[in-house]
Amino acid sequence: MEPVLLAALSVLFFFSFWNGFTDAANAIATVVATRVLTPIKAVALSAAGNFVGMFFFPTAVAVTMGEGIIRSSLVTAEILIAALIGGLAWDVLTWWFGLPTSESHVLVGSMIGVGVAAAGTDAINVSTILSKVVIPMVTSPTIAFIFAFFFTAAVMRLSLIKTFAVNEGDLGVAR
Structure with missing residues (x-):
């Protein structure tokens, strides 16, 4: 496996882990706090929903993120690594200060940021x-x-x- 691909997958793993770490609790907080479901049942229901969603919308978001935000000719492993590291840094910072954030919005913003940094504002698919x-x-x-x-x-x-x-x-x- 090429080192840049391994690096991209590693950063993607950490970004995905952080997304689950910060957002999973938000998805089930209400049903657990109101005792509608036990924490185990709520996590199981959330996992089932994510699993089913993967089959109905397997690549729609990935295609938009990979080709839609910035010109697809700019999307390289290095660009993805930069976007993920920038997004991960922002996510950790907002978590540290207790600020609400959305990893989806962070990823869109970081893709726009690396696109502009790499090729100027013409890189953005407005x-x-x-x-x-x-x-x-x-x-x-x-x-x-x-x-x-x-x-x-x-x-x-x-x-x-x-x-x-x-x-x-x-x-x-x-x-």
Whole structure:
């Protein structure tokens, strides 16, 4: 195995490890803290979700990261190593100071940074960044908010109807 490939895989391993170290707990924190699931069941469910996701979207994100953010002619093992080391350094720094971060956003930023450092601003695929990073980053929370709003309203309405019916029944029994 070539040394540069071994170096790239090693840095990728550490970046992936750090991603799991910092994000895995965030993914299951709510269900564990509210005691909906035990920690073991929550980790198993999270692992199963990651495993299933790997089959439905096996290369979509990797292709965007490898060819979409910067010109694909610039993507070499050295560029990937630089992006991963820069991203890993930022992740460790934000973890050290207790700042929230997203490894996905860090990786996009580090790919843009190494692309600009290697070939200037012409290296950036602006249309891909807008269509596959910026627009989904803005629309996803907006759409989720709208769905959550209407779902919560429906659940509250059903809950009030049920509560009112129970209270009416209680009054009838008390007479």
